Amino acid sequence: MGGPVERAGIDRGAVARLAEETLDWRFKSVPGGLFGLTVREAVARRPGLFRDGFVGPVVALDNEAVEHNLETMASWCAERGLALAPHGKTSMAPSLFARQIDHGAWGLTAAAVGQARVYRAFGVSRVLFANALVDPGGLAWLVGELADPGFEFVSWVDSVRAVELMTEGLRDAPRAVDVLVEVGIAGGRTGVRDQSTARAVAAAIERSPVLRLAGVGGYEGPAGSDGGDESLAAVDAFLRRVRETVVMLRGRFETERVIVTAGGSAFFDRVADALTAPWPAGLTVLPVLRSGAYITHDDGFYRDISPLGAHPRLTEAPPLRSALRAWAQVTSRPEPGLALLAVGKRDVPYDLDLPEPQVLRNAAGTHALNGARVTALNDQHAFLALEDDSTVEVGDWVGLGLSHPCTVFDKWQLVPLTGTDGETVVDLVRTFF
Numbered sequence: 203m204g205g206p207v208e209r210a211g212i213d214r215g216a217v218a219r220l221a222e223e224t225l226d227w228r229f230k231s232v233p234g235g236l237f238g239l240t241v242r243e244a245v246a247r248r249p250g251l252f253r254d255g256f257v258g259p260v261v262a263l264d265n266e267a268v269e270h271n272l273e274t275m276a277s278w279c280a281e282r283g284l285a286l287a288p289h290g291k292t293s294m295a296p297s298l299f300a301r302q303i304d305h306g307a308w309g310l311t312a313a314a315v316g317q318a319r320v321y322r323a324f325g326v327s328r329v330l331f332a333n334a335l336v337d338p339g340g341l342a343w344l345v346g347e348l349a350d351p352g353f354e355f356v357s358w359v360d361s362v363r364a365v366e367l368m369t370e371g372l373r374d375a376p377r378a379v380d381v382l383v384e385v386g387i388a389g390g391r392t393g394v395r396d397q398s399t400a401r402a403v404a405a406a407i408e409r410s411p412v413l414r415l416a417g418v419g420g421y422e423g424p425a426g427s428d429g430g431d432e433s434l435a436a437v438d439a440f441l442r443r444v445r446e447t448v449v450m451l452r453g454r455f456e457t458e459r460v461i462v463t464a465g466g467s468a469f470f471d472r473v474a475d476a477l478t479a480p481w482p483a484g485l486t487v488l489p490v491l492r493s494g495a496y497i498t499h500d501d502g503f504y505r506d507i508s509p510l511g512a513h514p515r516l517t518e519a520p521p522l523r524s525a526l527r528a529w530a531q532v533t534s535r536p537e538p539g540l541a542l543l544a545v546g547k548r549d550v551p552y553d554l555d556l557p558e559p560q561v562l563r564n565a566a567g568t569h570a571l572n573g574a575r576v577t578a579l580n581d582q583h584a585f586l587a588l589e590d591d592s593t594v595e596v597g598d599w600v601g602l603g604l605s606h607p608c609t610v611f612d613k614w615q616l617v618p619l620t621g622t623d624g625e626t627v628v629d630l631v632r633t634f635f
Contacts, residue, residue, distance in 0.1 A: 235255065272302065293611045383403050408454065416456065426468070460487050559600050
């Protein structure tokens, strides 16, 4: 493998200036009592989600869980010689980007130009673009960004046509752009499907005056749907194809260090094994993992499938912790066995799993909520099925575990970060979608 991993840079001043933003009606859960204050002033008051009247529904982050997850993944990657370029699209929160970089992130991964532009607005110095950048406007933006000598950009390509479009769009670039041949899965998403196409794409990159062949990338997620043996075997087979493509292109790479990257948040243990296994002599490889959902984990899909989840495939590191919780109030008990919560598709994710009722908060305190489940979501309502003898009443609050963090953050411009009591707000996390 390659030499030491250098962490990305970020503009700390730009991140700090987020605390000077004034709170008002734009932020849907912020209590009116904080309007007119800056984020810094509001946080200094240490407001409480309930005692200071945050407007429901509200999604909050557990600061201790976030820090635990950051430390766990950073240590695990470092022990294996893996660089980590987490997918920033999970949170699109510069303050969380900064914490990931503080924990050693080599860069941030983006899938769209809009995401990359946010990264650059906050001075992120290394962006891995896990897509083919062929949009003329996006390429024009990149040409301007390349004037910064401290900025590194790496893109994927999976066709000769994509190489041609990039070459045309970057003709005025001040320096060459590093690109990776993307390997894909039949029936899956993007990426070359066979080795002959990979060779043709590599040859096109070599001919381009503004591109450099810098490695191979891919995403193993479409190969496996769960943590069962069949899924893991399919993931391993895909990762073998990634390795075979790297070896096939040996001698053609135009950079001293070859970037080889894969890895979401479901199979990063298999990715680590594949990318850190010995490489043939003459190949200096930088293995890059792109997991992003680890920062908050969840109470559904990733809890069930992550190698550091509820059923861990890894035992040498502590399990990740869910850092996300939505609070919603009971607004109706229209019939036995049913309550309606004032939370819906506009507020919480529903693309993988429905929210999971976990705790009930009422006049008696906060305690476990058993025998309840969310059966459906409308735009602004959740249907909560209850046991017939349930004491849940109108006005009570239900704490919900959430599944799939990538579709939580995009619904919230400002997310409270809570301390050890789960209520006191220690920061307000700004997102940009």
